[in-house]
Amino acid sequence: xxxxxxxxxxxxxxxxxxxxxxxxxxxxxxxxxxxxxxxxxxxxxxxxxxxxxxxxxxxxxxxxxxxxxxxxxxxxxxxxxxxxxxxxxxxxxxxxxxxxxxxxxxxxxxxxxxxxxxxxxxxxxxxxxxxxxxxxxxxxxxxxxxxxxxxxxxxxxxxxxxxxxxxxxxxxxxxxxxxxxxxxxxxxxxxxxxxxxxxxxxxxxxxxx
Ligand SMILES: [Zn+2]
Numbered sequence: 001x002x003x004x005x006x007x008x009x010x011x012x013x014x015x016x017x018x019x020x021x022x023x024x025x026x027x028x029x030x031x032x033x034x035x036x037x038x039x040x041x042x043x044x045x046x047x048x049x050x051x052x053x054x055x056x057x058x059x060x061x062x063x064x065x066x067x068x069x070x071x072x073x074x075x076x077x078x079x080x081x082x083x084x085x086x087x088x089x090x091x092x093x094x095x096x097x098x099x100x101x102x103x104x105x106x107x108x109x110x111x112x113x114x115x116x117x118x119x120x121x122x123x124x125x126x127x128x129x130x131x132x133x134x135x136x137x138x139x140x141x142x143x144x145x146x147x148x149x150x151x152x153x154x155x156x157x158x159x160x161x162x163x164x165x166x167x168x169x170x171x172x173x174x175x176x177x178x179x180x181x182x183x184x185x186x187x188x189x190x191x192x193x194x195x196x197x198x199x200x201x202x203x204x205x206x207x208x209x
Pocket of ligand 1: 182
């Protein structure tokens with residue numbers, strides 16, 4: 001890692017979509033060049049610490065084995081749902097049922113909260129801890145899906161990358177997780193493919209004139 005970058009670059013770099021559930025989804029990190037095996041950031045202390053701080057989660061890393069299993073199950077489910085939405089297909093009843101089962105792992109109660117904005121009811125986990133984080137992420141995902149117009153949730157167009165993001169551009173034209181990474185890589189590959197096709201045609205052309 002070049003020394004001009006902040007020491008927590010690797011952790012914060014992966015929290016760039018500013019959504020609790022998208023952070024979990026992208027915590028299974030795929031090498032955009034397709035050269036290295038996927039990296040599970042749920043096992044990375046730096047990433048976990050940054051995620052917990054960013055969302056002020058009521059837990060101390062690392063998660064126990066049961067919570068880690070639940071987080072991975074939720075992540076796989078969200079990946080399946082995101083893939084459907086990105087392909088403009090509906091999320092299935094079975095997928096919602098599975099999400100309900102994960103939400104049920106952490107019962108909630110209501111509490112009156114008084115702050116500068118006035119008085120309101122807030123939902124609190126009955127047993128704060130990593131299992132309540134699973135439920136909190138699942139709820140953030142439901143909010144995201146409910147509040148996102150169709151076509152805005154996308155998977156990076158580089159098939160090796162699989163980064164899930166929300167396209168906030170006016171004409172929904174964003175294709176890449178990051179232009180400097182996947183955008184440039186895919187442009188270079190396309191350019192090379194066109195060039196080799198071009199030279200192939202030249203070779204095949206009859207040698208006249
Ligand atoms: Zn990408």
